[in-house]
Amino acid sequence: MDHHPDLEILERTELFRGVPVTAVRDAQAASFRKRVAADEIVLRQGDAATTLYVVIVGRLRAIQTTADGQQIIVRYLGPGEVVGYTVLAGRDRHPGTVVAVDDTHLLGWTEAAIKELMTKHSSIAMNAAALMGERYHEMQIRLRELATERVEQRIAHTIVRLSRQAGRRTARGIEIAIPLSRQDLAEMSGTTLHTVSRTLSAWEEQGIVNCGRRRVVVSDPQKLLLVTEES
Amino acid sequence: MDHHPDLEILERTELFRGVPVTAVRDAQAASFRKRVAADEIVLRQGDAATTLYVVIVGRLRAIQTTADGQQIIVRYLGPGEVVGYTVLAGRDRHPGTVVAVDDTHLLGWTEAAIKELMTKHSSIAMNAAALMGERYHEMQIRLRELATERVEQRIAHTIVRLSRQAGRRTARGIEIAIPLSRQDLAEMSGTTLHTVSRTLSAWEEQGIVNCGRRRVVVSDPQKLLLVTEES
């Protein structure tokens, strides 16, 4: 069993992309598998951070909860992405909760293992820095949107982002391959489910989207982009 | 000149903390100095990213500007902090602009130099990952605040954060050692200068703060914390 199927997958993840094969092999050897069913929690806000995961198949959502129970969706995580960056960041408690959206398959490392890997193979550590930087960048954009844009524009941006991240071309347009309730969209856009519902209804009339129960299809991506641009 | 004063400073920065002395020496040798006067631009949004800096003395502000000219202040950067993370993140264009608030002294590296350093010394790369993770985490918090809190609470959080980052104990309370206009606070809290002004006026009457032209002194930190907590 010299040739392992996980190896090829790992080589294409954000953490191991461009890393020498020997190093990826080391990583693969030190990893363990974890499967979680839909709606299961992978890691919980406030818990001690002990593990880092890479998503192999499936999709998860990272959320943050405030003291008084309000939630925001920080992001969705798909194949190839890192879950549990806490260990990379050198923090000791998870700043958010990660829940599986579908049945998911992960590869995991203990804190000690991943640190050893990064120490031995600096390219892994550099990838870690790059990936954290990428997320930081994403957040800057979202922060700016939230601070300067109107609700409609923010919802449009949220949907554009989702369609790029998890969009599937269909006959009717780009379908977002994640079940999304109005509440979910609200928690991503910083608004209420009511406003999301009203906005989607309006867009539906304009032929921009086509949505149902926990389902969003962008029928006219161009028009949607126009919405993100208007002042 | 074997013993260089920059060396000791570098050893305490977020990028070189805990890194073997030989590595820090390498870094110091590869660095160049840069001085910028107050209000000078260190790097400009949209420009090609070629350099990474570490702040030695002084303070800078990172801003993001939208297409239509609206601004937000992403954060302030002080001694020991990294400026120009773009290079670490592997992006090619600066996502924001960084301007010096005071006269500032930086140490810089070319992209090639810093990448070589990280490759040779994985602890530097790991620090880079940790520091990016820390910023990502900060942004998550701010995003949540912006999405779930009222303006007054957000302004309170902004000021609490600033007082931790740049607070100086004085007879009157904690003075924020950065000149801050109402507009600046607005751009950090996602509101308008008018609302900031009204809020500060109200707090002044309650004896929470004591502020003047581009100056904020927190006279009752406890009461301010209460504001951040109320629903």
Add this chain to the structure above:
DNA sequence: CGGACTTTTGAAGTAATTCAAGGGGAGTGG
């Protein structure tokens, strides 16, 4: 077919923005 969850839509309420105008400090130049 019952029941839980999701979505829609109207109406009322409100927090915060926008509009508008004036006041005050700090620095500059005569």
Add this chain to the structure above:
DNA sequence: CCACTCCCCTTGAATTACTTCAAAAGTCCG
């Protein structure tokens, strides 16, 4: 040293975008 100017700050009043409240209608699943 005074006056002028440029910012910065303040405060009222009007407006509005969005939330909150409320109720009803769909939709999916067991």
